Amino acid sequence: MDVSDLRKNAKLEIDGQPxxxxxxxxxxxxxxxxxxxxxxKNMITGAVLDRxxxxxxxxxxxxxxxRKMQYLYSTGESFTFMDSETFEQVELAADIVGSDANFLLDNLDCDILFYNERPVGLSMSSHVVMEIVEAEPGVKGDTATGVTKQAKVSTGYEIQVPLFIKVGERVKIDTRTGAYVERVNN
Amino acid sequence: MTSDRSGDGLPWGERVALWDAALDSVRRYLRAEGMREVSTPVRVAGVAVEPFIEPLTAPPGYLATSPEMVMKRLLCRGSGSIFQVSHVFRASEVGAHHSEEFHLIEWYRLGAPLAVARGDVESLVDAAFAAAGRAPVGSWSTFGVLELIERTLGCGLRGDEGAEELALESARRGLPLRVAGLDDPSPEVRRLAAWTAFISEWSDAHLDPWLERRGGGVHVCDFPPALAALSEIREVDGRASAARFESFVDGVELANGYQELRDPAEQAARFAAVAGLRRAHGAPVLPVDEGFLADLRGFGLPACAGVALGLDRLLMLAVGATRLEQVSTALSVAGRLDA
Structure with missing residues (x-):
């Protein structure tokens, strides 16, 4: 392509990297x-450069x-996703998935990035809803804002939540920062 | 693709009032100075070829990248001093200060020296600022290009360096030249390639930041001969120098003025060098405007100074905006908007 075709979101190959x-x-x-x-931005490593x-x-x-794919399971070293139309399965290594692994619930829809037909990356929605499986009991009457406690969600990820959150409740989490956003009412 | 580009600029009613007042004051000034207004075709058979300006095609011709060729043919045929506010088009130039379509105020003064043309730029800027309610620029400064190169880089250039020497000197000053054509068989093409690339890299790294810090009105003049474009080459302080200037306000380039080149053979040679550089970097081949060259030979171009001034950028500055679309009256535009 000619440089005059450059624009935001254009995808380029430089030294064999997308x-x-x-x-x-x-x-x-x-x-x-x-x-x-x-x-x-390097689409595999996420590193950002000026050029x-x-x-x-x-x-x-x-x-x-x-391509839209569903998360199936993990062996710890790799994560397997499936195209729900063709049933094709692909694996991504744990170091590519990185901290996104904290939010991979079974059957979660993700965008899997293919570079020259090879799966190289994962992009998930900016927010996910997850269930609290462990939390310290809240102290009754403590309504001070900004006070948090440790809790665990169904993937094992540990997160700071407000004191009023109880086991069994569902919360919205920002996948970019890993932080609690709000309680989700059923 | 079309898209609304209202942006976050002036309310629409104020934009219309701004353009109306500015167009009126520009025309008043140029007429009062004895120039006649002309209106020349937007679709043309050939454009003023430049190494890095691409025309939009409009079969069987092109949309004008500037009204220069046609206006100079009118001058050859006895128009007297003339001006125009024209719509011009340059493919793929999209950014805060670039748009594929914009307005040029272009004027030619018979028998005038460049200093008078620079005075016109100052008067037109103040006229447009007054139309927008902004105070005049005040005092303007004029600097030679070589003087500014020395001032910003710490050591100077002579202005007559060949391609190889300039590429080496430039790389030593932290500005490696990245342009095709440095190894072209023609020395004219090599020289044009090297100086065009040098001035681009130097402007971006040194001149533009210097102009932004300084602010106000600045004319940059006396270019190295390789960058003469369509201007005359003259002796200044014992060395050959292109009789042209560029004018900046608050670091934004607004105008380009020439003591116009009149020699048809020299003109044809410069077109050939530009075509050679275009070939070297793979740009489309553009036809030579033979009608223009024939008029230079047949009638002759009278001695004149000519200037092109970007009206959209001038109005952007006049209202303190930072992007062209903040003052544009284009409700929707065909073409790229995704800068």
């Missing part, structure tokens, strides 16, 4: 070369697609 353009700025001094100043391209340069578009 990148997505997350920020993009075009500047052009006088009658000179245009400069395309980009922030690009500037000049008009006239050429880029390699990355062959990246995303």
């Amino acid at each position: 990148y997505v353009v997350v920020d993009f700025q075009f500047v052009k001094p006088g009658k000179g070369q245009g400069l395309y100043k980009c922030k690009i 500037t391209w000049r008009s006239g340069e050429r880029l390699e578009a990355a062959n990246v697609e995303s």
Whole structure:
């Protein structure tokens, strides 16, 4: 592709790695070369870099697609997902899944990223709802805001929740920060 | 693709009032200075070829990237001093200060030196600022390009360096040149490639930040001959220098002025160098405007100074906006908006 095709969300291949353009700025001094100043994110490692391209340069578009798949199970070293239409199964290594593993409930819908047909990443929704399986009992009458206690959700992930949250209740969690958002009423 | 681009700028009624007042004051000023208004075609057979400006195609021709070619043909045919407020188009230029379609105020003054043309820029900026209720820029400063290179890089260039020497000197100053054409067989193409890339890298890394810190009105003039574009080359302090200037307000480039080149052979040679650089970096081949060259040979271009000033950017500055769409009256635009 030509640099003039650069834009936000364009997917590029650099040194055999897929990148997505997350920020993009075009500047052009006088009658000179245009400069395309980009922030690009490695779609496998998540590392963000600054790169500037000049008009006239050429880029390699990355062959990246995303497919909706369901989480099935984990062996601890890898996580298995299934395409619910074709029943095709793919595995992602634990280090690629990273802390997202804390929120992988059975049958959860995720977007699996394929780069040159190879599964390379996982993108899950920004919020998930999970059930509290362990929590210290709340102290009656303590309604001070900002006071939290330790609790555990069904995947074993430990989280700080307000004192009023009880075992068996469901809570909304932000998967980007891992933090409690709110109680979900049935 | 079309899209609403109301953005977060001026309310629509104020935008319409701003454009109305600014267009009126621009026309008043240029007419009062003895120039006639012309209106030339937007669709043209050939554009003013530039190494890094791409026209939008409009078969069997192109949308004008500037009204320069046609206005100069009118000058050759005896129009006298003229001006135009024209719609121009440049493919894939999309950003805070770029739009694929924008307005150029372009004017040509017969027999005038460049200093008079710079004075016109100052007067037009103040006229537009007054139309928007902003105070005039006040005092303007003028600097030579080589002087600013020395000031910002700590050591100077002569301005006549060949491609190899300039690429080396530039890399030593932390500005490696990344452009195709540095190894072209033609020395003119190599020189144009090196100087075009150098001025781009230097502007981005040094000149633009310097202009932004300084603020106010600045004219940058006396360019190295390789960057003459369509301007005359003259002797200044014993060295060849292109008689052109660029004008900036608050760090934003607004205008480009030339003592216009009149020699048809020199003009054809410069077009050839630009075509060579375009070929080197894989840009589409554009037709040479033979009608323009024929008029330069047949009638001759009278001595004149010419300037192009971006009206959209001027109005953006006039109201203190930071993006063109904050003052644009384009309710929806065909083309890319995703900068």
